[in-house]
Amino acid sequence: MLVRVAAGIIVRDDLVFIALRKSSQHQGGLWEFPGGKCEPMESPETALQRELKEECGIAVTEYSFFKTIAHDYGDKQVELCFYKVTKFDGEPVGSEGQQTAWVPVSDLPSYDFPEANKEIVADLIK
């Protein structure tokens, strides 16, 4: 099962907004860049806008493509399209009750992310 996902690296100054995945979710208990699955035929850009509205309550107004990562978790194959989100309307929150945090980019390595995110975190702290 290949799942296409769009995720936003929401940045403000030197801080990044991250969220904790619920324990009931795939890769639960790990931190993530908010986002979610693309619907059939939906572009990742549209999915990014929709997911960040649903999960964080923000309207994305400026973003740029960062990187695509393909990863096989064994039980699930994901293709993650990461976007850097540089402007948005509203203040990001955990709309679905998820724990969230604004963290300095340099602190990202001290948070546990899914395996597929390791390369992204490494790129961000470069």
Ligand SMILES: Nc1nc2c([nH]c(=O)n2[C@H]2C[C@H](O)[C@@H](COP(=O)(O)OP(=O)(O)OP(=O)(O)O)O2)c(=O)[nH]1
């Ligand atoms: N959102 C997000 N998902 C990630 C990241 N890293 C990573 O491996 N994933 C994986 C976990 C999931 O298998 C998949 C994303 O699914 P999701 O659970 O966010 O999807 P969704 O928001 O549509 O949620 P749902 O309605 O299906 O519960 O991608 C990440 O940084 N952000």
Ligand SMILES: [Mg+2]
């Ligand atoms: Mg999600």
